[in-house]
Amino acid sequence: MRNASAEGETGNFWNGTERSFNTGAIAYEPRYNEYAQPPRTVLENGVLLNEFSNGRTLPLTDQVVVDDDRIRIGVLNGSLSLDRIDSASVDLQPVSTQTRTVAVSGTDGENVTIELPTRLDQDDWEELIADELEEGRVHNVTVDDENGTVTIEMENLSGDDTYDLQLWKVGVGTGVEPTEAGYLTNVGDTNRTVQQGETVSLVVEARDKFNGPKGGVTPTASTISGTATITGPSDESGQLTVEYTAPPSVGTDTVRVEQDFDRSGTNESDERVSFTINVGSSGTGTGDSTPPVFDDEPTASPDSVPEGDKFNLTATLNDTNRGGTDIISVKWSDNQGNSGELLANDGEFDQPVEAVGDSVLTDNWSKGDHAITVTGTDSNGNARSGTTTVTIGDSLSGNEVAFNDTNDNGVYDSGTDTAYTTENIKDFDNSSADLIIEKDIDPDSIDLKAESVTVRGGVTVSTGDGGGITMRAVGGSIDVGGATLNAGDNDAKPIELIINNNNEADIDVRDTVLISNDSIEATPGANGTLFVNDNGGNRSDGGTYIENKTGSASTLTLQQGTVQGSPERGEVSDNT
Numbered sequence: 001m002r003n004a005s006a007e008g009e010t011g012n013f014w015n016g017t018e019r020s021f022n023t024g025a026i027a028y029e030p031r032y033n034e035y036a037q038p039p040r041t042v043l044e045n046g047v048l049l050n051e052f053s054n055g056r057t058l059p060l061t062d063q064v065v066v067d068d069d070r071i072r073i074g075v076l077n078g079s080l081s082l083d084r085i086d087s088a089s090v091d092l093q094p095v096s097t098q099t100r101t102v103a104v105s106g107t108d109g110e111n112v113t114i115e116l117p118t119r120l121d122q123d124d125w126e127e128l129i130a131d132e133l134e135e136g137r138v139h140n141v142t143v144d145d146e147n148g149t150v151t152i153e154m155e156n157l158s159g160d161d162t163y164d165l166q167l168w169k170v171g172v173g174t175g176v177e178p179t180e181a182g183y184l185t186n187v188g189d190t191n192r193t194v195q196q197g198e199t200v201s202l203v204v205e206a207r208d209k210f211n212g213p214k215g216g217v218t219p220t221a222s223t224i225s226g227t228a229t230i231t232g233p234s235d236e237s238g239q240l241t242v243e244y245t246a247p248p249s250v251g252t253d254t255v256r257v258e259q260d261f262d263r264s265g266t267n268e269s270d271e272r273v274s275f276t277i278n279v280g281s282s283g284t285g286t287g288d289s290t291p292p293v294f295d296d297e298p299t300a301s302p303d304s305v306p307e308g309d310k311f312n313l314t315a316t317l318n319d320t321n322r323g324g325t326d327i328i329s330v331k332w333s334d335n336q337g338n339s340g341e342l343l344a345n346d347g348e349f350d351q352p353v354e355a356v357g358d359s360v361l362t363d364n365w366s367k368g369d370h371a372i373t374v375t376g377t378d379s380n381g382n383a384r385s386g387t388t389t390v391t392i393g394d395s396l397s398g399n400e401v402a403f404n405d406t407n408d409n410g411v412y413d414s415g416t417d418t419a420y421t422t423e424n425i426k427d428f429d430n431s432s433a434d435l436i437i438e439k440d441i442d443p444d445s446i447d448l449k450a451e452s453v454t455v456r457g458g459v460t461v462s463t464g465d466g467g468g469i470t471m472r473a474v475g476g477s478i479d480v481g482g483a484t485l486n487a488g489d490n491d492a493k494p495i496e497l498i499i500n501n502n503n504e505a506d507i508d509v510r511d512t513v514l515i516s517n518d519s520i521e522a523t524p525g526a527n528g529t530l531f532v533n534d535n536g537g538n539r540s541d542g543g544t545y546i547e548n549k550t551g552s553a554s555t556l557t558l559q560q561g562t563v564q565g566s567p568e569r570g571e572v573s574d575n576t
Contacts, residue, residue, distance in 0.1 A: 001073075003110040004165060006102050008335070009190065013183035013270035014165075016107030019209065023075040023117070026090060026172065045116050046074060046415070047128070057120050063128040064415060065114065066138060066152060070164045070367075071104075072415045073114070075210070080173025093171040096179045096212035097407045097416060101368030101392075103162040103336060111139055112154040112163060118143065125150050164366045166415065167210040179208035181217045181261050183270040187239060187335060187371040188387050193278045194246045195290070195382075202242040203371070203387060204257045204273050206234045211368075213238025219259035219272075226253050226277065237369075237389075246279045253277040291382040292319035292327060295353070298374035300360075300390040302457060304410030306438065307365055307392050313342060314357035315386065317376035325379040327354040334370040342374065352378075365392045367413075401425065401439040405454075408434060431474040437461065445493075451475050457482025457511065468493035468518065474500045479508045481531075482542070487516040488549075494518040503527045510565070511535070511542035514556060517549050524561035532556075534568040546570025 006014035025044035032038065039050035039058070046064035051057050064072055077095065082088045106112050118125070122143040129152065132138040139155040154163060169179060187203035194200050206217035215236045221228035225247040234240040244255055258272030296316035305311050317327050328349050333339035342356040356376075370392060375385040393411020396403065400419040403412045412419065420428065420435075426443035428435065428450060435450035440460045445467025453471045455461060461483065463469055468487045471478055478497050487493040495516045499505040505525040510533040514520050522530045532544040539545060544567035548554045553570040560576050 001115075002113045003107040004104040004112045004163075005107040006104050007337070009185040009273050010102055010183075012268075012272075013185075013207075013209075014102055014104055015270070016110070021073070021075045021167070021169075021209070022077065024078070025076065025117075026080075042119060044119065046072075047120070049120060049124075051119055057124060059120060059124050059128060063125075065116070066129060066132050066154070067414075068132075068135075068137060069157070069161070070166070071112070071114065071154070072166045073116075073168075074415060075167070075169040076172060077169060078171040078173040078176040090172060093176055094407060095169040095171050095176060096208055096210040097168045097170065098409055099166060099168050099210050099212040099368070100207065101366045102165045102211050103366050104165045105162045106154070106156045109156070111156055114152045114154070116150050116152070117148055118150040119148065120150070121145065162366075165211075166367060168212070168416065169210050179210060179212065179214070181206045181214040181259070182209040183207055183261070184219065184257060184259065184273045186273050186275070188373040188385070189333070190274065191276045191278070192385070193280060193383060194244075195280055196246055196248050196250065198291075199243060199245045200385075202228075202244055202255060202257075202275050204234075204240055204242060205238045206240070206259075207238055217259065219257050221255060221257045223255050223277075224253050225249065225251070226255070226279075228255050228257075230257070244275075244277065246277065250279055253279055290322040291384040292317045292322055292352075292376055292378050293384060294318070294376075294386050296355070298332075298372060298386045298388040300372060300388050302410075303389065304391040304393065305362060306395040306412060307367060308361075308363050308395055310359045310361050311390055312357060313360050313372065313374070313388075314355070315342065315374050315376070316353070316355045317384065319352040319378045319382075323378060323380060323382065324352050326351055327376055328379050330354070330356045330374060330376045332360075332372055332374045334372050336366055336370060338365060338370070362390075362392055367392050367394060367411075396438055401441050402435060402437040404430070404433040405436050406434070410436070412436075412438070434476065446470060448472065449474060453478045453480075455480040455483040455485075460484040460486065462486035463488055463493060468495060468516070470494075470496040470498070472498045472500060473502075473505060475502045475505070477505045477507065477528075480512050481508045482511045484513040485515065486513075487518065495520045496523075497521070498523045499525045499528060506531060506561075509544050509556075511544065513539075513545045513547070514554075514570075515547050515549065516554070520546060520554060520556045521559055522556060523559040526560050528561040530558055530561060530563045530572070532563065532565045532567045532572060534566050536568075543568030544570075546572075 002018045005016045027042045029040045030038045039052045048060040140153040142151045206214045217234040227245045229243045231241045255275040258267040295318045298315040301312045330342040342358045345355040377383045394414040399421045402420045403417045422441045428448035433450045434452045436454045442462045444464045447470045449472040487495045503525040506528045507524045508531045535541045535543040546554045546556045557573045
């Protein structure tokens with residue numbers, strides 16, 4: 001890949017320099033006596049194709065490398081050879097799959113260019129990428145038959161438009177090589193204002209060259225005049241915290257976090273992150289310079305949504321005993337250029353303690369993790385910042401309503417996750433799938449089994465007169481918090497939520513509406529918990545509602561495990 005540049009600290013790595021990745025393909029060659037000269041079927045770069053003995057190739061699927069403003073490239077590593085007369089399973093090993101999406105554009109007027117190995121010819125690729133050529137996303141596509149490569153030259157976008165780049169690496173067979181940390185980037189603002197002697201947390205993320213988080217990384221931290229201490233190695237999200245304490249003097253300080261990943265003896269720009277710290281006076285006399293604190297840290301709910309959906313961003317700030325002045329504004333921004341303001345829950349910023357929140361729309365947000373920094377300011381201009389993270393995924397299309405969350409990040413990744421329709425879901429049976437139902441469904445009955453089952457908050461699962469609702473989790477948990485489960489139109493149809501093969505697994509029906517004229521049963525693991533709740537308000541405020549079709553209170557029977565909480569309407573009967 002050439003000429004791909006990003007903004008900010010990430011742009012020190014994605015700076016237009018050519019980046020190369022070794023990859024392979026999976027080939028299947030049938031050998032049947034009755035099947036003369038069968039083609040070899042090959043999966044390469046997301047395209048399934050047939051390769052015939054006369055050199056002709058035939059694509060069997062669409063390409064997935066370029067889709068609108070998204071560039072998605074998967075790398076295959078390892079060695080596998082099987083020769084048998086019966087069926088064989090090819091298991092993929094995730095190497096770097098929980099990767100971040102990076103917004104990139106061309107460098108110095110040059111177009112982003114992708115070069116891939118290919119068995120397909122010029123006509124094949126022109127047909128595969130025809131829509132992108134017509135829509136002006138791809139400027140040109142050229143196949144080099146001699147070298148067996150295809151070069152896709154993207155179109156330069158206008159204004160601030162960018163391409164969303166997502167890379168991932170999977171392995172197959174033996175000899176699969178892990179990735180190593182390749183660069184550092186910031187989480188949150190790199191320009192901070194603090195008071196003399198104040199201690200703040202700075203967050204840095206270590207990534208591999210696929211933009212995947214790398215744990216176990218411990219860089220060094222240095223300052224000019226303050227002190228900086230790294231609290232530990234990066235966690236599984238790649239993030240680590242630097243505790244910075246400002247000096248007693250007013251001025252500008254710099255914090256550098258760095259590590260020589262390529263062992264060159266020099267910490268290059270992509271191997272370090274720099275924070276500019278503006279140290280202000282702690283003040284004396286009647287004016288205070290102490291920032292407020294968070295009574296409730298910034299929270300995104302839900303913390304994973306499809307692109308284009310909304311999430312709620314909330315926090316509570318408190319300036320009591322820290323000057324006692326009113327909170328006058330609360331703003332938010334992420335590490336990819338999105339920003340906005342949060343509103344006071346009581347309608348006006350006029351007191352030292354303010355609960356704030358707003359619904360944030362994610363139209364045109366890039367896929368991946370977004371570090372959201374929330375900053376509250378009091379009337380003396382003192383500010384306090386806190387950070388939360390929301391993960392943005394692809395949107396399900398057409399009649400797709402659910403997906404298998406293969407990398408367990410809570411969002412749909414079209415390049416790796418399998419999507420399902422209502423017809424697929426009603427009798428779903430895949431004990432290795434982490435099933436997430438993201439849209440309303442209304443089949444005539446539901447009897448599904450998966451490793452874990454999640455129904456998004458706000459989603460309605462209903463059935464007609466044909467049958468009830470049965471959900472089984474084989475090894476994982478069941479989470480229908482915030483959803484509505486409505487069994488049958490008028491007939492008596494049961495609702496059954498059942499855990500198998502995991503004594504510790506839980507069932508969560510907090511803020512859930514359960515409606516049935518028949519039995520409603522929950523069977524968590526033997527040592528698991530059924531979670532219910534009472535928010536003390538009305539239905540719109542949440543709480544667990546257990547009802548029959550007339551709206552009267554009903555009963556949920558607990559078959560094993562324990563219960564935590566009480567429902568807002570109805571009751572839980574312990575049948576253990």
